[in-house]
Each structure stands twice: as structure tokens, then as C-alpha cells.
Amino acid sequence: MTSYGRTRVTLHFVTLQDQLEDAKPTVFSVNGRSIGLIKSRGKIYAVRNVCPHKGAPVCEGTLRGTMLPSDPGAFVFGLENQILQCPWHGWEFDLETGSGVCESRGHLVLYPVVLKEHSVYLDL
Amino acid sequence: MLLDKKLQIDVDVVVRDPISTVRQPQQRRELIENRVSRKGCPDAIWREAAERGEHPQFRGGPALTLATAFNEFFLNEFLTVDDRFKLAMVVAAHDPTASAVEVRRLGKLPGIVAAYIPLLNIPMGHRHYYPIYEAAEEIGLPILIHPTGTEGGFPTAVTFAGGVPSTYIERHTAFPEIAISNINSLVFEGVFTRFPRMKLLAAEFGFSWLPHFLWRMDQNWRQFRKEVPWVKVPPSGIVIDRVRFTSQPIEEPERPEYLSHILEMIHADRTLIFSTDYPHWDNDFPNNTLTRLAPDLRRRVFYENAAELFRLS
Numbered sequence: 001m002t003s004y005g006r007t008r009v010t011l012h013f014v015t016l017q018d019q020l021e022d023a024k025p026t027v028f029s030v031n032g033r034s035i036g037l038i039k040s041r042g043k044i045y046a047v048r049n050v051c052p053h054k055g056a057p058v059c060e061g062t063l064r065g066t067m068l069p070s071d072p073g074a075f076v077f078g079l080e081n082q083i084l085q086c087p088w089h090g091w092e093f094d095l096e097t098g099s100g101v102c103e104s105r106g107h108l109v110l111y112p113v114v115l116k117e118h119s120v121y122l123d124l
Numbered sequence: 125m126l127l128d129k130k131l132q133i134d135v136d137v138v139v140r141d142p143i144s145t146v147r148q149p150q151q152r153r154e155l156i157e158n159r160v161s162r163k164g165c166p167d168a169i170w171r172e173a174a175e176r177g178e179h180p181q182f183r184g185g186p187a188l189t190l191a192t193a194f195n196e197f198f199l200n201e202f203l204t205v206d207d208r209f210k211l212a213m214v215v216a217a218h219d220p221t222a223s224a225v226e227v228r229r230l231g232k233l234p235g236i237v238a239a240y241i242p243l244l245n246i247p248m249g250h251r252h253y254y255p256i257y258e259a260a261e262e263i264g265l266p267i268l269i270h271p272t273g274t275e276g277g278f279p280t281a282v283t284f285a286g287g288v289p290s291t292y293i294e295r296h297t298a299f300p301e302i303a304i305s306n307i308n309s310l311v312f313e314g315v316f317t318r319f320p321r322m323k324l325l326a327a328e329f330g331f332s333w334l335p336h337f338l339w340r341m342d343q344n345w346r347q348f349r350k351e352v353p354w355v356k357v358p359p360s361g362i363v364i365d366r367v368r369f370t371s372q373p374i375e376e377p378e379r380p381e382y383l384s385h386i387l388e389m390i391h392a393d394r395t396l397i398f399s400t401d402y403p404h405w406d407n408d409f410p411n412n413t414l415t416r417l418a419p420d421l422r423r424r425v426f427y428e429n430a431a432e433l434f435r436l437s
Binding site: 053066067068069070071072073074075076089090091092100101102103105 | 313315345349353354356358
């Protein structure tokens with residue numbers, strides 16, 4: 001744990017960056033919370049490991065793309081490795097925003113990620 | 125395109141100058157006399173056409189001829205008699221291209237307010253029906269479906285889930301299946317996106333099953349949306365926007381207040397249209413049906429929803 005200056009920022013060391021596999025969520029216990037780290041598209045995302053639908057361990061799901069909104073009969077694949085799909089009921093969430101791909105019935109909780117000297121810290 | 129000279133004359137009159145014609149008492153009397161003298165029934169008209177064989181649409185099959193006969197019969201015998209009569213013109217789903225021609229031929233006549241499709245055992249989302257939808261949308265007519273009595277009766281008829289019912293009570297109870305299957309198909313095949321002005325009236329299939337159906341559609345959409353990425357908003361919203369239901373036979377739950385809850389769940393102020401089914405044996409009369417409605421909801425259900433759908437104003 002590290003504290004900085006007057007603005008209270010509490011950083012928790014989680015892991016080394018090179019311990020994370022691309023596009024494969026990895027779950028850590030950080031300050032008592034179950035949080036998944038996901039390295040994808042050149043970034044690292046931190047997601048609370050709870051699906052807003054029924055509390056499933058969402059970070060045990062898969063990172064993937066999805067079919068983008070399209071005209072009837074057309075399939076347009078996109079957002080590859082940006083969509084986290086819950087392992088229980090298949091709800092899809094956009095890692096960039098935490099929002100559901102369908103209408104917003106709950107969001108993922110995302111945490112700020114701080115990268116320092118090859119390490120991953122979370123601001124909780 | 126018409127079945128005998130008498131009908132030819134009458135329909136021509138309707139086409140040329142419908143409003144002024146039907147509002148003339150003398151003309152109305154003549155049409156009534158015509159109806160009485162003719163004693164025509166659609167079966168008779170159809171047989172006559174079949175015997176002649178030269179009817180252009182007969183080459184497309186008896187269903188087309190029968191549909192045309194029905195339409196012309198009701199045009200002559202009802203719409204020209206009193207402009208309070210409205211007609212859901214029937215089309216033969218067997219030949220959607222020819223049926224689209226029929227919709228464009230008659231659909232703009234005053235008093236025709238919907239295109240009725242007696243369904244085949246092809247879900248309504250299938251492109252088989254698209255020519256009919258396209259023509260109806262172009263004319264501004266909603267599509268109407270209604271039990272036909274043929275369900276489960278022969279190979280091309282709509283089937284009931286699980287098999288053919290043994291009795292009338294089974295058949296009558298199972299009718300909602302038909303509406304559920306077809307609305308399901310329309311929504312998830314993206315038909316309401318392909319035809320953005322299309323509306324559907326599901327008549328006489330009940331409505332109390334609708335909350336379950338809407339919730340199940342939405343739930344599945346959140347799980348399986350990627351199968352149908354053209355469905356861009358919750359399916360329940362599509363149904364509430366684009367599908368209407370009729371009240372008869374009105375459901376009678378264990379406690380009357382349950383019905384109030386269901387009406388709220390289905391957004392009855394937008395989706396429900398009072399109907400009687402008169403003169404069928406199980407008709408509902410307006411003075412003893414849905415009597416607990418608040419005045420605003422009553423106005424919507426008993427008048428405005430129908431007036432909007434059929435563009436009666």
C-alpha cells in the first residue's frame with residue numbers, strides 16, 4: 001500500500017505486468033475484494049469480480065468480441081477482446097465503459113489501474 | 125379481376141367515388157337489394173370463378189380466388205352499405221406476390237383498414253410473407269392475424285405445439301401459442317426493422333400471457349443478442365410499439381384485481397383494443413366488459429387505440 005500527498009490515493013500492489021496473459025482475465029484478492037485484471041488491446045483493466053445481474057464471478061468469464069448492431073440478416077463482428085462475457089447467463093459488458101452491451105441494467109465496477117515500474121497497482 | 129358483372133359494376137363504383145356513393149341513400153338501397161337478390165356467399169362466388177377458369181387469379185390457385193371473392197363480397201355487401209363498416213381485407217398467404225397485388229388493388233379503398241393474413245405453417249418472420257408486408261406498409265395498412273379454424277388441420281396449416289388437440293376446449297385454450305410463435309418470429313427476424321412502419325394486430329389470441337412473453341424475450345435478448353444483432357432495443361419495447369391485441373375473449377382471473385395488474389404490465393393504454401367477436405357465441409359486450417377501467421384507460425382501450433391503428437380519424 002502506498003499513499004501520496006494531500007489527495008488521498010491508496011495504491012495496492014497486485015502483480016507484475018508480465019504475469020498477466022493477453023485477453024485472459026486473472027482474479028486477485030485485493031484488500032479483501034475479488035478483482036479481475038484483464039490485459040487487452042495494450043491496456044490493463046481492473047474489474048470487480050461480481051456480475052451486476054446475479055452476482056456471478058464475472059471475471060471467470062471469457063474476453064471476446066461480439067456482433068455489432070446491424071441490419072437484419074447481416075452479421076458484423078467487432079470489439080474483439082473488449083467484451084467480457086459473464087460465465088453464468090452470458091451477459092456481455094464493454095470493458096471500456098463497464099456498460100452492458102444490451103440496455104443498461106447494471107454496470108461492471110471498474111477500478112483505476114496504475115502502472116509503475118513493471119507493476120500493476122489498483123487505486124481503491 | 126372481378127368475378128361477375130354485378131360485382132364488377134359495384135366495385136368500380138366504389139373505386140371511382142366511394143364516399144359520395146356510399147352515403148347516398150338511394151345507392152345504399154340498391155346495394156342492399158343487390159345483396160338480397162344475389163344471396164351470394166363466398167363459396168358460391170368461388171365455385172363460379174373456378175368453373176369459368178378464365179379468372180386471371182384463378183391460375184394462381186383457389187386461395188387467391190377465394191380471397192378476392194371474400195374481399196369483393198364484403199366490399200359490396202357491407203362497406204358500400206354503411207361507412208361504419210370497416211374491412212380487414214384478406215390475402216392468400218399461399219402466393220404472397222399475387223397477394224401484394226391484391227393489397228395494392230384494394231387496400232386504398234375507404235373502409236379497408238387492415239390486411240388479414242390467414243397464416244400458413246411458416247412463421248411470420250420468414251421472408252415468404254415480405255411482399256405482403258411491403259405492400260401493406262406502402263398502403264399504410266396494419267397486418268391482422270386471427271385464428272382461422274384450420275390450425276393443426278392439414279399439412280400446410282399452422283401447427284399447435286405438441287401436436288393436434290383432441291377437442292375444441294384444447295384447441296381454444298391453445299390459441300395463444302400461435303400468436304406467441306409468430307410475434308416471436310417477427311421480432312427476432314427483424315421484420316419490424318425491415319418494415320419500420322409495419323404494425324400487427326393479433327386478434328382473439330388473448331393477452332394475459334403477454335407479461336411472461338415480454339419478460340422472457342428481454343431476458344433471452346440479454347443472453348443471446350449476438351444471434352440477432354439487428355434487434356437493437358429490448359424486444360418488449362418493439363412489441364409494445366408495434367403489436368396490438370384484442371380483448372375478447374376477456375380473461376377472467378381468480379380475483380378481478382389481477383386483471384388490472386396485467387393491464388398495467390402490458391401497457392394496455394397502448395396495446396389493447398376492445399373487441400366483441402359478435403355474433404359469435406362467446407362474445408363480450410361493452411357494457412359488461414372491462415368495467416373497472418379508469419376513464420382515461422377506458423377511452424384508450426375502447427376507442428383511441430383502434431382509431432390510431434386503423435387511422436379512423
